[in-house]
Amino acid sequence: xxxxxxxxxxxxxxxxxxxxxxxxxxxxxxxxxxxxxxxxxxxxxxxxxxxxxxxxxxxxxxxxxxxxxxxxxxxxxxxxxxxxxxxxxxxxxxxxxxxxxxxxxxxxxxxxxxxxxxxxxxxxxxxxxxxxxxxxxxxxxxxxxxxxxxxxxxxxxxxxxxxxxxxxxxxxxxxxxxxxxxx
Amino acid sequence: xxxxxxxxxxxxxxxxxxxxxxxxxxxxxxxxxxxxxxxxxxxxxxxxxxxxxxxxxxxxxxxxxxxxxxxxxxxxxxxxxxxxxxxxxxxxxxxxxxxxxxxxxxxxxxxxxxxxxxxxxxxxxxxxxxxxxxxxxxxxxxxxxxxxxxxxxxxxxxxxxxxxxxxxxxxxxxxxxxxxxxx
Numbered sequence: 001x002x003x004x005x006x007x008x009x010x011x012x013x014x015x016x017x018x019x020x021x022x023x024x025x026x027x028x029x030x031x032x033x034x035x036x037x038x039x040x041x042x043x044x045x046x047x048x049x050x051x052x053x054x055x056x057x058x059x060x061x062x063x064x065x066x067x068x069x070x071x072x073x074x075x076x077x078x079x080x081x082x083x084x085x086x087x088x089x090x091x092x093x094x095x096x097x098x099x100x101x102x103x104x105x106x107x108x109x110x111x112x113x114x115x116x117x118x119x120x121x122x123x124x125x126x127x128x129x130x131x132x133x134x135x136x137x138x139x140x141x142x143x144x145x146x147x148x149x150x151x152x153x154x155x156x157x158x159x160x161x162x163x164x165x166x167x168x169x170x171x172x173x174x175x176x177x178x179x180x181x182x183x
Numbered sequence: 184x185x186x187x188x189x190x191x192x193x194x195x196x197x198x199x200x201x202x203x204x205x206x207x208x209x210x211x212x213x214x215x216x217x218x219x220x221x222x223x224x225x226x227x228x229x230x231x232x233x234x235x236x237x238x239x240x241x242x243x244x245x246x247x248x249x250x251x252x253x254x255x256x257x258x259x260x261x262x263x264x265x266x267x268x269x270x271x272x273x274x275x276x277x278x279x280x281x282x283x284x285x286x287x288x289x290x291x292x293x294x295x296x297x298x299x300x301x302x303x304x305x306x307x308x309x310x311x312x313x314x315x316x317x318x319x320x321x322x323x324x325x326x327x328x329x330x331x332x333x334x335x336x337x338x339x340x341x342x343x344x345x346x347x348x349x350x351x352x353x354x355x356x357x358x359x360x361x362x363x364x365x366x
Contacts, residue, residue: 002261003192003193003218003220004192004193005192005193006192006193006194006195007190007191007192007193007194007195008190008192009186009187009188009189009190009191009192009198009220010186010187010188010189010190011189011190012189012190012195012197014195015192022315025260035186037186037192038258039261040223040225040226040258040259040260040261041226041259041260041261041263042223043223043224043226043298075221075223076223076224076298077208077223077224078185078222078223078224078296079293079294079296080224080291080293081291081293081361082289082291082298082359082361083291083359083361084291084293102359103289103357103359106265106286106289106300108263108264108265108266108267110262110263110264110267111262113261113262115226115259115265117289132205174286174357176265176266176285176286178264178265178266
């Protein structure tokens with residue numbers, strides 16, 4: 001997912017891999033300008049937009065998982081909050097305006113160095129439309145969800161927990177979870 | 184916080200700032216090897232380690248906020264989960280072994296492109312000790328907390344919510360919050 005680090009982005013010199021003083025991990029270090037180039041996990045943020053009992057899913061127009069169904073979500077940008085990223089991604093992928101609710105799930109995917117955060121949300125109107133990365137959109141009742149055509153495990157897990165909480169009739173629980181590569 | 188991006192880390196050529204096709208934001212792009220160098224927010228992860236009614240705070244041995252009190256926390260690394268990062272940081276900064284609990288707060292700091300996630304935790308023993316980035320450690324009852332000497336607003340907020348929930352006698356709430364620069 002991350003581009004290779006062969007050269008220093010600050011000064012252009014070749015980087016070496018070594019453990020900096022006071023650190024315990026191998027880093028990409030520039031001996032010329034002394035910059036340490038840390039690599040950190042990325043946040044993927046999205047929403048579960050509801051219209052009454054129905055949830056809005058997007059069919060992906062891009063790889064990975066082209067043609068599969070997903071919730072509107074994408075990489076969080078610098079200079080924004082997690083909530084603002086969720087609203088922006090929902091607008092970009094589904095052209096949908098929402099009232100943002102509580103956080104539903106925070107799921108770690110250590111093997112790809114990502115953390116997925118999905119919010120509850122209510123659609124403010126039905127004027128949604130496919131964004132550039134979406135083939136089509138549709139509102140689904142629980143029994144209509146195309147479980148075998150869901151793009152990502154984090155989306156499937158989030159939907160499963162949502163419907164389980166709803167069937168239990170109680171309040172929606174926030175869950176912090178972790179997925180291994182072949183779980 | 185991020186090093187400058189003047190050169191391509193993959194091939195060493197100069198990068199330009201432009202909006203890639205299908206994107207809407209200015210990025211650092213390498214015209215030589217076509218790599219787009221995205222910059223994304225970083226996760227800072229930590230714990231609130233309790234021993235009975237007391238919370239373990241660490242006095243910082245590094246800048247920023249040298250000499251101020253904080254909860255054990257630090258930058259999440261690639262290839263780990265959020266929970267694993269919380270346990271590792273608690274071990275590194277406080278040499279403390281914990282049972283990790285639920286997530287207490289997730290606080291966005293868009294002006295510095297960080298998201299802070301703090302977990303509830305219980306100390307497993309009293310064999311804690313100052314790590315390399317810590318001057319000293321101490322267990323505090325609520326009335327002893329050095330509120331004017333707390334290192335970061337995210338730590339203060341997390342502690343305030345924890346004690347408020349505890350005084351209310353109910354269960355601890357997960358909170359997703361956002362802080363502006365001068366709030």
